[in-house]
Amino acid sequence: MTAHLRELYRTAYAADPAAVDDITVYEWFMDNTQHVFGILKEALPEREKSVLQAFLSPVPPYRLYPEEADHRWYRRLFQTADEMKKSYRFVHFAIKQAVDDYFAMQEALRTLSEAPAAVVWFDDVSGVVVLEGEEGEHVVKADVQAAVEALQVDFLIDMTALLGRVHQPDVFPQHASTDERRLLHSLPRQERVITVPEAATHALFQQAPKPMQQLAASIFTDPVDEELKQTIAVYLTCQMNASSAAKQLHVHRNTLQHRLERYQAATGVDLRSFAEASAAYMTIAAEHRDS
Amino acid sequence: MAELKLDHVYKIFDGDVTAVSDFNLNIEDEEFIVFVGPSGCGKSTTLRMIAGLEGISDGDFYIDDKRMNDVSPKDRDIAMVFQNYALYPHMNVFDNMAFGLKLRKFPKEDIKKRVEEASDILGLRDLLDRKPKALSGGQRQRVALGRAIVRNPKVFLMDEPLSNLDAKLRVQMRSEIIKLHQQLKTTTVYVTHDQTEAMTMASRIVIMKDGVIQQIGAPREVYTYPENVFVGGFIGSPSMNFLTGQLENDLFKIGERSLKIPEGKLKALRDSGYESGAEIILGIRPEDLHDEQVFLDTMPEAKADVSIDLAELTGSELVLYTKIAEQNIVAIVNPRSNIYQGDQIELGFDLNKAHFFDPATEQRIKG
Ligand SMILES: Nc1ncnc2c1ncn2[C@@H]1O[C@H](COP(=O)(O)OP(=O)(O)OP(=O)(O)O)[C@@H](O)[C@H]1O
Ligand SMILES: [Mg+2]
Numbered sequence: 001m002t003a004h005l006r007e008l009y010r011t012a013y014a015a016d017p018a019a020v021d022d023i024t025v026y027e028w029f030m031d032n033t034q035h036v037f038g039i040l041k042e043a044l045p046e047r048e049k050s051v052l053q054a055f056l057s058p059v060p061p062y063r064l065y066p067e068e069a070d071h072r073w074y075r076r077l078f079q080t081a082d083e084m085k086k087s088y089r090f091v092h093f094a095i096k097q098a099v100d101d102y103f104a105m106q107e108a109l110r111t112l113s114e115a116p117a118a119v120v121w122f123d124d125v126s127g128v129v130v131l132e133g134e135e136g137e138h139v140v141k142a143d144v145q146a147a148v149e150a151l152q153v154d155f156l157i158d159m160t161a162l163l164g165r166v167h168q169p170d171v172f173p174q175h176a177s178t179d180e181r182r183l184l185h186s187l188p189r190q191e192r193v194i195t196v197p198e199a200a201t202h203a204l205f206q207q208a209p210k211p212m213q214q215l216a217a218s219i220f221t222d223p224v225d226e227e228l229k230q231t232i233a234v235y236l237t238c239q240m241n242a243s244s245a246a247k248q249l250h251v252h253r254n255t256l257q258h259r260l261e262r263y264q265a266a267t268g269v270d271l272r273s274f275a276e277a278s279a280a281y282m283t284i285a286a287e288h289r290d291s
Numbered sequence: 292m293a294e295l296k297l298d299h300v301y302k303i304f305d306g307d308v309t310a311v312s313d314f315n316l317n318i319e320d321e322e323f324i325v326f327v328g329p330s331g332c333g334k335s336t337t338l339r340m341i342a343g344l345e346g347i348s349d350g351d352f353y354i355d356d357k358r359m360n361d362v363s364p365k366d367r368d369i370a371m372v373f374q375n376y377a378l379y380p381h382m383n384v385f386d387n388m389a390f391g392l393k394l395r396k397f398p399k400e401d402i403k404k405r406v407e408e409a410s411d412i413l414g415l416r417d418l419l420d421r422k423p424k425a426l427s428g429g430q431r432q433r434v435a436l437g438r439a440i441v442r443n444p445k446v447f448l449m450d451e452p453l454s455n456l457d458a459k460l461r462v463q464m465r466s467e468i469i470k471l472h473q474q475l476k477t478t479t480v481y482v483t484h485d486q487t488e489a490m491t492m493a494s495r496i497v498i499m500k501d502g503v504i505q506q507i508g509a510p511r512e513v514y515t516y517p518e519n520v521f522v523g524g525f526i527g528s529p530s531m532n533f534l535t536g537q538l539e540n541d542l543f544k545i546g547e548r549s550l551k552i553p554e555g556k557l558k559a560l561r562d563s564g565y566e567s568g569a570e571i572i573l574g575i576r577p578e579d580l581h582d583e584q585v586f587l588d589t590m591p592e593a594k595a596d597v598s599i600d601l602a603e604l605t606g607s608e609l610v611l612y613t614k615i616a617e618q619n620i621v622a623i624v625n626p627r628s629n630i631y632q633g634d635q636i637e638l639g640f641d642l643n644k645a646h647f648f649d650p651a652t653e654q655r656i657k658g
Contacts, residue, residue, distance in 0.1 A: 022396070097344075100365070104394045111381045146423065149377035153438065154391045156364035156371070158344055226331055249330070250454075250484050 001055075002031055005039070012043030018066035023103040027052075028059040036064065061102040062121040069118035070106075073130050076173045077120055084169035089136030091129040091144055092181050096158035098124045105155060112147055113139060128177060136166050145193045152192075160187050163195045188285040205282040213286065220283040223266045229284050231259045232271075236281040240271070292320050293354050293368075293445035293478045295341065300350035302336050302502075310336045312502045314350070321476045323469075327489040328499035328525070334482040337499075338448050341480060343367055354445065367446075370439035374451040376431040377438070378423040384410070385419040388437045395442075405441045412474065413437050413467075429460050436468070440475065447479040453488070465491060486526050490514065498522050517646065520653040523574045529610065529621045532580075534573045535650060536616075538565055543573055543642075546616030550640050551592035559658020560647060571656070572648040577610070580622035581639040582630065594639045602630050613638070 006013045014020045015037050017028065026038030029052060036059055039052070065071050076082065091112060099105050102121070109127075110116040113135035121127035131139055144163050152159050162184040167176045183199035186206055194202075205213070221229055231249060235256070238245040246256040264271060271277045295318040302311040311333040318324050326334040339345035340352065343364035352359045359367060370391075378387050385406055392402045410416045413433045423431055432452065439447055452468075453461045469492055472479055483489055489496050490510045498505045498513060498521075506518040517523035523531040536545035541557055543550045550573075552560070565571060581587070587594055597620070601612040604626055611622040611630060622638060630636060647656045 097364070101394060108379060108390065111379045114381050143380040146376050146378050146380055149373050149375050150379050150387070150390075150438075153371050153373065153377045154394055156342065156344065156369075227329075230330060248454075 002035060002037055005037070009039050009043055012040035014038040014040075017064040017103075023061065023064060023066075024101050028061070028064055029053075029056040030059050031056055060124065062124050062127070064103065065120070066103070066106070067110075067116065067118065069116075069130075070120060073118045073120050073128075073173075077128070077177055078174075081173055084173075086133040087136060087166050087168050088133075088173070089131045089139065089166045090164035090177055090180055091131065091139075091161055092126070092164065092177070092184050093129065093148070093159060093161040094126040094184060095155075096125070097156075099155050099157060105151070108147070108151055108154065112144065122181075126181075128181070139163065141193060141195055148192050159192065160184065161193045162187070162199055163193065165196050201278075201282060202285055205286050213283075216279060216283045217287070220267060220269060220280045221287060224263055228259055228263050228266070229287070231256065232263050232280060233284045235260065235271075236277055240277070292476075294318060294320050294356075295446065295478065295480070296351075296353040296356075297337075297341075298351040298353070300337070300340065300352060301348045302333070302340060302345060303348040310502050311340070314504060316497060316504070316507065318478060318480065320478055323472050323479045323481065323492060323494045324497060325489040325493035325495075326480065326482045326497045326499060327484065327486055328505075330484060332499040333502040334484070334499060335450055336502075338450055338480060338482050341446075342369055342371060342448055368444050369446045369448055370442045370444040372435055372439050372447065372449040372452045374454045376423065376428075376455075377435050378431060380423055383420050383422055384415060384426070384434050384437075387423070387434055388441050391438055391442055402441075405443070406437075409437045409440045412440065412471065428456055429464060432456060432460075432464055433467075436471070440471070443477075445478065447477050447481075449479065449481045451483055452481075454483075454485075461488075468492065487528065490526065496526075498525060500525075516655070517574070518655055520572065520574065520648050523646070523648075523655075527576060529577050529623070531574050531576050532620050533648075534575075534615065534618050534620070535570065536573060538569045538571055539567055543571070543647075545573075545595075545618065548595040548615055550595065550642060553643050556642060556645075556647065560656060562658040563656050565647075565656065570650050572650050572653070573642075573645055574648055574655075575640060575642070575645040577621045577623040579641040579644040580611075580620070580624070581641060582611075582622070582624045582628050582636060583639075586639045586641070587637055590639055590641070593642050594637050596635060597638050599630060599632055599634045599636060602632050602634075611638075 014026055017023055017036060017038060020026065025041055027041055027044055027049060028036055028038045030036050065074060106119045109119045109129050112129050113131045115135055118130040119127060141163055144161055148159050148161050162180055164180045180196060183196060183203055186199045186203035187194045188202060234248050235245040238248060242253055242256055246253045249256065260271065269276050269280055297314050297316045300311060300314040303309050314337060326337060328334055336345060340347050343362065347360050354367065388406045388409060389402050392405060410419060413436060415433055415437060418430060453464050456464060465488060481492060493510055495507060495509055496513050497507050500521055506513050506522045513522060513526050517526065520533060534545050536543050538560060541552050543552050595615055597613040597615060599611055599613055603610040607626060608623050609626045609628055611624060613620050648654060649656055
């Protein structure tokens with residue numbers, strides 16, 4: 001079949017997504033042998049397009065995996081796992097707005113590591129970057145944050161990401177991915193990037209029964225206003241370092257000290273107690289989760 | 292080149308959180324507009340509506356007379372700069388700057404030319420091969436700016452781009468951004484909660500509180516004529532002093548003390564219907580309080596005896612902390628004045644430069 005089409009469309013036919021300059025000017029299809037090919041959009045009138053779509057599976061742009069590693073990881077995540085030798089680490093991501101150029105987005109995502117990383121999409125607004133071996137061990141949260149901000153600026157989208165744990169090759173990728181992908185949803189609103197331990201802490205709290213959450217809110221957040229809540233959140237994320245918290249909040253140290261005292265007076269919470277401080281932090285963060 | 296217009300714009304989250312309320316603003320071509328206000332006042336939300344990252348709940352937004360409400364962000368010809376170093380960690384400086392252009396299918400030669408031009412402007416020419424990890428904080432921030440500049444967009448949107456830099460670097464980058472704007476003249480909307488940044492950078496400042504614009508004006512204008520108590524207190528450091536007292540004939544009475552109100556100010560109060568006995572708020576800047584004998588002699592009816600709680604010599608100025616009738620006052624005087632904690636001094640009030648505010652509405656009484 002594809003041979004016929006190749007003859008029919010000639011120069012408008014592309015046999016391989018990886019071999020074209022601009023992936024976005026083609027419509028992509030998959031035949032029954034799972035071979036992906038493209039036809040130039042401008043060479044494809046609406047009627048012909050409908051006919052081809054009826055006989056072949058249209059391939060959405062985010063499903064075009066130009067790299068062999070993408071295919072390998074697609075199979076590992078959606079079909080059958082093969083034997084792996086290297087450890088691996090996922091960065092799951094979600095975007096709020098769909099993009100035009102998935103190919104360019106993939107190219108940018110690959111630069112999360114020194115050697116090009118594999119990218120697999122779950123749908124048009126979420127996916128995973130896979131970092132193998134040492135690449136995975138070297139990546140830190142700040143790298144992911146920088147890349148996510150760069151992507152947001154370049155593609156003008158909202159993006160969030162979860163930096164996963166390093167998994168040994170004997171861990172089943174589908175399981176690891178499913179668990180971590182779920183954790184991405186526990187991200188507090190003001191954060192863009194979160195790590196597994198951070199996400200797990202938030203998820204734990206969010207999954208507590210409603211009456212428990214209400215009890216926590218009545219202790220840690222209800223008695224105070226937004227400004228105080230935010231102050232406490234920043235203070236605690238700054239490891240209770242008053243100078244850096246004051247700097248981040250753009251207030252004088254004395255103002256910060258005064259607010260901390262007001263918070264403790266209003267709630268009866270002792271922020272020097274690790275248990276109380278961490279519960280306060282989780283309660284405040286949970287209120288600020290995207291609904 | 293672009294003009295922006297926000298017309299009765301609202302943002303309501305989840306049906307009940309009103310983050311921005313009835314926002315009206317015309318931004319002229321080549322302007323450098325700064326949104327300033329405390330945390331949570333809606334600065335970023337407004338910027339994100341301009342970018343198209345956030346839908347507009349009500350009202351209209353125009354760029355050059357074209358309604359933009361439903362235009363997708365990438366078709367608005369804007370470039371954003373955020374507070375962190377938005378750089379791809381494993382791309383070198385050149386590729387980082389080039390990426391947005393590659394994405395938009397610019398020809399290779401054009402990309403090279405634009406990146407080189409931008410890197411000359413930003414002093415990055417020798418760093419084009421470096422990876423972000425091998426750059427200083429200031430250099431990274433410059434690359435982040437470069438990524439926006441190469442696009443040569445209609446509008447720059449910057450959300451606290453300097454807030455992660457240390458104080459010294461922040462001051463330096465501040466003036467670099469101003470210079471950059473003088474050179475490129477691209478219409479810019481800049482968000483900060485630092486009033487000094489707003490005062491030093493803006494062609495006009497938009498001061499916001501709780502999602503509502505409090506005042507729009509040139510830095511000097513909002514500093515000299517604050518519309519209300521909030522603006523007076525927010526703009527300027529140390530903050531404007533506010534003293535609640537009574538109008539009594541031509542005097543402003545605070546406890547035992549009384550200050551003579553100048554003719555013009557008195558007329559304004561009378562014209563606005565404030566009679567003897569009315570409670571009003573006096574707002575006066577620290578630098579409009581005086582300890583010099585010349586001032587005290589020329590304005591003998593506008594001074595008060597105070598005792599100094601604290602005298603801080605910062606170098607270029609002497610900051611005095613005192614109270615009148617339990618209300619705090621900060622004064623800035625000549626650092627050569629010999630005034631110390633515990634001293635009793637006479638403090639002169641330059642009421643010609645002061646303002647009166649209504650205690651109920653907190654609006655400035657204009658007459
Ligand atoms: N996605 C959202 N859902 C619900 N409420 C939101 C959302 N985003 C922002 N808000 C609320 O809208 C208000 C304005 O937020 P915004 O981020 O615009 O403030 P800001 O002036 O930029 O503050 P900051 O100086 O802290 O950055 C805040 O009360 C915030 O909690
Ligand atoms: Mg903000």
